[in-house]
Structures are given as structure tokens and as C-alpha cells.
Amino acid sequence: MNQKYEECLKACNECLEACNKCYDACLRENHVKMMVECIRLDRACADACAFAIQAMTSNSPFMKKICQLCAEICERCADECAKHDHEHCQRCAESCRKCAKACREMSMYVS
Numbered sequence: 001m002n003q004k005y006e007e008c009l010k011a012c013n014e015c016l017e018a019c020n021k022c023y024d025a026c027l028r029e030n031h032v033k034m035m036v037e038c039i040r041l042d043r044a045c046a047d048a049c050a051f052a053i054q055a056m057t058s059n060s061p062f063m064k065k066i067c068q069l070c071a072e073i074c075e076r077c078a079d080e081c082a083k084h085d086h087e088h089c090q091r092c093a094e095s096c097r098k099c100a101k102a103c104r105e106m107s108m109y110v111s
Contacts, residue, residue, distance in 0.1 A: 016053070019046040023039055077096045
């Protein structure tokens with residue numbers, strides 16, 4: 001459990017950072033209107049990761065559900081970011097997929 005916990009915390013932190021960087025970079029793109037859904041999902045994903053981190057570090061009784069929700073949001077964000085060729089979007093999609101996997105695994109170990 002401790003290894004899964006540490007892996008999930010690390011993945012959530014990395015994903016939160018990648019989403020914030022992607023969000024900021026998307027706002028500076030020439031065609032911001034094309035990036036609206038990416039920007040929205042970056043924000044939602046960063047917030048979900050922060051919520052999952054809080055749930056794990058406080059041993060919340062809702063940790064399992066929160067990690068499952070975080071995984072779902074990360075997958076949606078990854079799918080959207082993957083549609084864009086920008087390097088920041090591709091890095092974000094990769095971090096989101098890694099986080100989704102870690103959160104799903106974490107939720108299997110929590111009762």
C-alpha cells in the first residue's frame with residue numbers, strides 16, 4: 001500500500017504541475033479559441049489532482065471515490081491534450097495518463 005500511495009501522490013503532483021503549465025501555455029497560443037476545451041480540462045484536472053492529494057494525505061474516508069474521479073478527469077484531459085500538437089499538450093497528456101493509471105491502482109487498494 002505504501003508504494004502505491006507514494007506513486008499516486010507523485011503522479012498527482014506531476015500531473016497537477018503539467019496541467020498548470022499546459023493551461024498557462026495554452027493561454028499564450030495564437031489561436032486561444034481553439035484551446036478552450038484544453039484549458040478547461042487542464043484546470044479541472046489540476047483541481048482534481050489537488051483534491052486527490054488532499055484526500056490521500058488526510059486519509060479521507062472518500063479517498064477511493066476521489067481517486068476514481070481524479071482518474072476519470074485525467075483521462076478526459078489526456079484525450080483532449082493529445083488532440084493538439086503543442087509540446088506542452090503532449091507532455092500534459094502523458095502526465096495525465098500516468099496519473100489516471102496511478103489513481104485507478106490506488107483506488108483498488110483502498111477499502
